[in-house]
Amino acid sequence: MSREGRHRQPGLTFYSLAFLALVVASFLVVAGIGLFSVRSFDRQLAEVADRLARRELATVIHSIEQEWRRSMEALTGWDEVRQQIENPVYYPYWRGHRLREYGKLPEDLVGVEVYDARGRMLATLSDSRLPHRLRSEMLGTEPYLRLHPDGLVWFVAPVAGAGKGILGFVAMKLDLLKRLRQHHYRYLLADSLALGALPRPLSLSELPMRFHFRVPPSPELGLLKQSMTRTMMMVVLAVLLLALVFYAAALRLLRQPLQRLLQAVRGLEDDPSAGTVLDESLPLAELDEIREALNAYQSRLSQVHRHLDRKNQELWELAYHDGLTGSYNRRAFDEHWNALLDTVPGSRMPVSLVLFDCNHFKAINDTYGHQVGDLVLQTIAGIIQSNLRNGDNLYRVGGDEFVLILLDADAEAARRLAERIMDAVRGYDFSRLGIEEPVRLSIGIASAIAEHAEQLRNMYWEADLAMYHAKRPGFHHIALFSEDMKSEAGSVFSSQTIATVTEAIETGRNLVMYYQPIHSFREGRVVYYEALVRIHGEHGVINPAEIFQIVESRRLEQDLDRAVFRQVRADLEQGLIPEGTGVSINVSGPSVTEPALFDWLEPMAGLLERYRIVLEVTETSLIRQIYEASRSLDRLRAAGFKVALDDFGSGYSSLRYLASMPVDVVKFDITLVRGLAERNRQAQVIEGLVQLIRAAGYPIVAEGIENEEMLERVRRLGFEFVQGFHIGRPAPPQALPGGARSGTA
């Protein structure tokens, strides 16, 4: 994943800023707690101040009350008051002169009057601030002292008579609030004193809690707040300074070194083999240890890298080179050729494909042994490579088949090169290898202009066709493909046919299987059917020979095999094949050596309980890569599949190979079966061969049984299975009998 596409994690700057934010947040929390504490302290102080103020207020009220009581006591004890009560005739005069001039009246007096024992004013006075009659609750033996809702204090005290009774009352109205506001307080502001509405007359002792007032600002608290604010500001500055120092240190000691490390590590992308990440030391010991560890790691990584490069090179060499000749192998050819098909179309560059085949190489192998055969191949490859231009590559695509891809070389250039090589091979003294007879090559050449992709895709087949032309006895061993060769081969396929075949392989459309019965003499019935591929074309079923030519020319063998596997499996699963029988499926050479063959066939393993499934492989495909083929087939045999060696006797059949081949059944080629019909030496050899193979334990299938005479012949010779038109023609699955039946000759 690229750095741009990768989710970016928060960096050091983020964490530093987050740390700063955390520090600031923590400080704010602490400051908040501090402020809260100050406010709480402030409230407590305010409560204390309020208590003190109310206590002071209570003290002042009490003092005033005492003063009033003294004044009232003096007044009620005044002889003239008693005189007026007893004879109130001149009370208005007395009140206006004597009482007003009485020096012991309270200074905050609003009004004062004298009442008789029943609470009536001694005279009706219009200018009086007091009522003419006192309320009954005021007329007691104890003084009545209450603050009334009108905001004034009513003070009514009895005047004792000569006896024990009450002679009368003296009533005062006093402005307490005015008096309180004139007082100088320590704990409250006199001007701020106020009294809310009173629901009822209150005694003076109740008043302190009824007053509203403000307390003077506390200088101590002000100093405390100022001190705390100053301290907090200093702490803020200190925290900010520390945070900045921390941030700068983080940048200097962490971020910059880390960025240098990061740049150095990124630089490794351009030069991964660099021995060290960063040579300069870093300011922090831990970072420097990381740097040294990275350097050590990079050093080891570099060594591993070089080692891997070497191993990769070796693997690549092994994967793409032929171990015997040193030339590229079949895999390399496929990749290079496919890459060429993808890149060169569109240009006017001529491209030539030269296909080499060693004549009678199998005979050489059989005659002189493998080692000599290998030496022959090495010699031929060396001769070819020595004649190539720089950049031209030689591929070994088969046992004795080599291919050259010549870019920017037309047919004539390719032909000249082929002739040079041919001359070189002719001129080589193969007797040095112990070979007496001459070694010759057959060379097929196909050329095309790169802009025609279709031509390019056909070139291998064309070169192959040309090479087989070259192999014909009596012909020149170098053949340049021509359209005539197509005609001769009857292999002129319309693009429609090719499209039908490739589509059938890719999608399964129009691809059907025909099944030809194989009869068992021992069991006396058809024991299985050979699956034969058929593709329905525009004009009916396409000739199987054409199908295989198209497939081989396009290297679609494996794809065709897999399409056949899928179709046979579908027929089996649908029960189109009679139970108790089985099918045999032809497997191409490329598929036999394909490691994935087991995976392709594994889905059919579940059908082995109901059906016998035989894989038919040709001896050619087996012999070419016997090791890989054996490993693949052994695994399939272990899973329950049977393997039949198909077309035995059609090529250079070798009994030595047969003994080591992983096969269960040997299927004689039709040419051998037909040879049995002759009464000559060949027939005798074949009969001996049959006996020999039977003795080795291999059941043998005779194909091509077309009449009763041949049937009888093979039965007498000991063939176990027979196949041919006489037994049954290939038929679609729908035409097969519903169950196993006895086949008759």
Added chain:
Amino acid sequence: MDQVQARCARAVRGCFVFLLLLLPLTALADQPDLVREKMPNGRVALATWHPGHEDKPPVLILHGFLQTREFPTVARLGESLAEEGYPVLLPTLTLGVDTRRKSLPCEAVHLHSMEQDAEEVAYWVKWLQRRTGKPVTVIGHSAGSSTMLALSQRHPELPVSRMILVSLLSFRPEEASVEGKPVPSAGGRLREYRIAFCKRYPSTPEAFASYRAWDAKRTLQALADAPWPVSVILGGADDRVTPQWRARLKASPAELRVVEEAGHFFDTQYEFDLLDEVMDLLGGA
């Protein structure tokens, strides 16, 4: 020479008495009682009562104009006599005020009259006579002396053995405005007068007239008509006593004694002189 010897003798006695006062004499004297009595006019009056010894003649001492029994001149005289064993009664005129304890200011409304005062004194004389069973010596100071004279005129039947009038004065006509100054707010009846030491004396014409009537002429007449033996003691330095008044008193039937250099109130050392004179008179009763 006789005067010098007398002064020396008085000084020695004064010092002696002074030293005696320094002693805890309270243990020697009877504790006074506070007497509360309802007067004929309905007012309740207070008096200080020193029971004294039975063998001593009872003495009633009356304070001056608007004063109380606690006025120093009468209070000290009463205490001194009580210390001497005399039964002493010191009443306070009510002046229309129940249980009056303090002097009545001039500016107070004065509805009391000389007649009422004399009736209250008469009540107390009777009370004292009942308590002691003996005739009473009445002593008046200043205007109290005028009240005693009024008493003698209104109740000559009372058991009074002697009347001692200290600093006897008369209400001077030039000091008193007979008409008075009307007081509008007092409903027309009350007027402000000048009498004795009072420059503003609110009172009714009748009440005022009861005092104003005791001018020099009536006083001297009362002295002449007194039913009991009368002695007058004047201070030689009493600035309220004019030479003419002293001469007229001397010319009256009453015995006149003058304490030289003593003022109207016989304060400081002259109280002893007053005591001496009184005791001397009591001894002669």
